[in-house]
Amino acid sequence: MVFERKMLTYGDPDDEEEDAPAEEEEEEEEDMVDPLETIRAKCEETEHCVHYKERLELCEARVSSKSNTVEDCTEELFDFLHARDHCVSHKLFHQVK
Numbered sequence: 001m002v003f004e005r006k007m008l009t010y011g012d013p014d015d016e017e018e019d020a021p022a023e024e025e026e027e028e029e030e031d032m033v034d035p036l037e038t039i040r041a042k043c044e045e046t047e048h049c050v051h052y053k054e055r056l057e058l059c060e061a062r063v064s065s066k067s068n069t070v071e072d073c074t075e076e077l078f079d080f081l082h083a084r085d086h087c088v089s090h091k092l093f094h095q096v097k
Contacts, residue, residue, distance in 0.1 A: 035092065035095050036088070036092060039088050039091050039092050039095075040084060040088055042091075043084050043087035043088050043091070044084055046087055048083050048087070049080065049083045049084050049087060051083075052076070052079045052080040052083045052084075053080055055076050055079070055080070056073060056076040056077055056079075056080045059071075059073035059076045060073055
């Protein structure tokens with residue numbers, strides 16, 4: 001048993017080797033891109049989504065220009081998200097394996 005303890009104390013280089021793969025795994029995870037985010041960005045550029053995005057931005061500008069208002073842009077936000085998600089749903093599931 002004494003020999004095993006010595007092996008563990010002298011096992012420092014092995015500990016460094018174990019740390020190296022963990023760093024590589026972290027780097028690999030950083031390089032991965034979520035396909036959902038990519039497709040959402042593409043869908044936001046389509047004509048249908050641009051229309052709803054413009055309506056949302058106009059509403060946000062109108063609401064932020066007023067100091068005291070009860071209006072919010074919930075309807076415009078939901079319309080935009082619905083249009084974007086509708087576009088995404090047609091494209092995303094073709095990439096799922």
